[in-house]
Amino acid sequence: MINAAYCSSCGFGANEVLSECPRCGKKTKERFCPQCGYDFAGTTDAGGGHNSTVTVVHTSAYAEAARMTAEQRAEGARIAAEHKEKKTKTTWVIVLLIFLAPIGIPLMWLWMKDWHKTLKIVLSAVCGVFFLWAMIGSAMDNKNPAEATGPARQAETVTTADAEKEQAIAEAAEALEKAQADFDEKNFLAALKSAEEANALHASDEADSLIRECKDELLKRMSGLIRKEVDDMEGITWIYPKNENGIIQHNNRTTAYAYLGTSEGSAPWVRLCIGFHSGDWIFMEKIKFLSKQPDGDKTYEFSVSYDDRSTKVDGGIFEWIDKNMDLSSRSKLRDVVAKGQKTDVRFTGDDYHKDATLTDAQQKNLRLLLVYYDLLADTKNESYSDWVSEFAPD
Numbered sequence: 605m606i607n608a609a610y611c612s613s614c615g616f617g618a619n620e621v622l623s624e625c626p627r628c629g630k631k632t633k634e635r636f637c638p639q640c641g642y643d644f645a646g647t648t649d650a651g652g653g654h655n656s657t658v659t660v661v662h663t664s665a666y667a668e669a670a671r672m673t674a675e676q677r678a679e680g681a682r683i684a685a686e687h688k689e690k691k692t693k694t695t696w697v698i699v700l701l702i703f704l705a706p707i708g709i710p711l712m713w714l715w716m717k718d719w720h721k722t723l724k725i726v727l728s729a730v731c732g733v734f735f736l737w738a739m740i741g742s743a744m745d746n747k748n749p750a751e752a753t754g755p756a757r758q759a760e761t762v763t764t765a766d767a768e769k770e771q772a773i774a775e776a777a778e779a780l781e782k783a784q785a786d787f788d789e790k791n792f793l794a795a796l797k798s799a800e801e802a803n804a805l806h807a808s809d810e811a812d813s814l815i816r817e818c819k820d821e822l823l824k825r826m827s828g829l830i831r832k833e834v835d836d837m838e839g840i841t842w843i844y845p846k847n848e849n850g851i852i853q854h855n856n857r858t859t860a861y862a863y864l865g866t867s868e869g870s871a872p873w874v875r876l877c878i879g880f881h882s883g884d885w886i887f888m889e890k891i892k893f894l895s896k897q898p899d900g901d902k903t904y905e906f907s908v909s910y911d912d913r914s915t916k917v918d919g920g921i922f923e924w925i926d927k928n929m930d931l932s933s934r935s936k937l938r939d940v941v942a943k944g945q946k947t948d949v950r951f952t953g954d955d956y957h958k959d960a961t962l963t964d965a966q967q968k969n970l971r972l973l974l975v976y977y978d979l980l981a982d983t984k985n986e987s988y989s990d991w992v993s994e995f996a997p998d
Contacts, residue, residue, distance in 0.1 A: 705735035722926020776806035825996035845969035858960035862973035904936035
């Protein structure tokens with residue numbers, strides 16, 4: 605068997621193998637031996653002789669090429685074209701899912717048959733939500749152009765803010781000038797309102813100083829309505845309504861009043877004393893204030909623990925509490941003791957309750973001490989000017 609360059613059956617060859625002539629021994633790449641005329645591919649030589657002893661085989665590369673049919677080559681071309689088309693469709697689907705989900709999502713379901721159903725559901729939800737979010741954000745930007753960013757818009761915003769600040773400063777200066785004029789005329793309440801307005805527009809040390817002076821003058825005007833008790837041992841000064849002696853031993857009477865405590869180096873504080881005299885025990889666990897007002901019912905309710913409750917038996921039964929009041933408690937108490945409105949109180953125990961109505965004098969005393977506290981404590985966020993006019997009018 606000779607590894608020749610040509611097939612003995614079909615004559616296929618590429619002259620890549622140097623063959624040795626079996627007749628004369630000459631080596632050549634040609635089909636016919638140049639020395640004796642031997643035909644490497646045929647069954648006869650160049651002189652007409654029969655090559656009966658020679659069988660020629662292909663090399664592996666050319667044998668494979670020979671076995672390929674036209675149908676196989678066509679099938680390969682088709683598969684390559686389909687692969688290219690699928691790659692193009694996949695690229696378009698991904699791009700559209702990111703930038704134009706309403707088109708990308710249906711194309712994904714139409715073209716991407718080999719993608720897992722769960723993956724397509726997740727991509728549909730995520731890309732759809734992202735697209736909606738982008739559209740809503742764009743609509744909001746168009747609706748509120750003042751919120752848009754960018755150098756031009758930022759510059760415009762800064763310019764507007766500066767203009768508003770300058771206007772606020774100018775208005776504050778005008779309000780402060782009016783406040784000083786009212787103070788000089790001894791219209792301290794009017795001066796206080798104008799000074800606080802100026803401070804709200806533009807805070808300043810000058811406004812703070814004038815506010816404190818106004819409050820001190822108003823406290824002097826109210827001095828005839830309060831009484832003070834000094835505890836030298838504890839370094840505390842207690843401030844009470846002048847006509848309230850704190851004694852609750854009056855038959856069938858309800859006591860309700862507030863009082864203040866002040867101490868050097870400490871902010872003042874407010875306490876509420878409320879209780880009743882009765883012939884029976886209530887063992888109160890809850891106290892509720894109710895005031896029916898034109899703009900709706902106002903209530904103030906709190907629980908009474910065993911340790912907070914005080915009792916006494918002396919010609920009758922006395923139950924009362926003496927509790928500290930925080931900002932929330934003071935605000936609620938203000939609501940239920942408004943001037944000109946009736947205020948009811950209920951003391952509730954396990955099995956029984958006792959109802960009472962605060963007198964006008966009791967309500968007034970509660971308002972007095974709350975206002976006095978606001979002026980003394982230098983509070984800024986609680987509305988009290990209307991009540992100040994009740995006790996220290998200009």
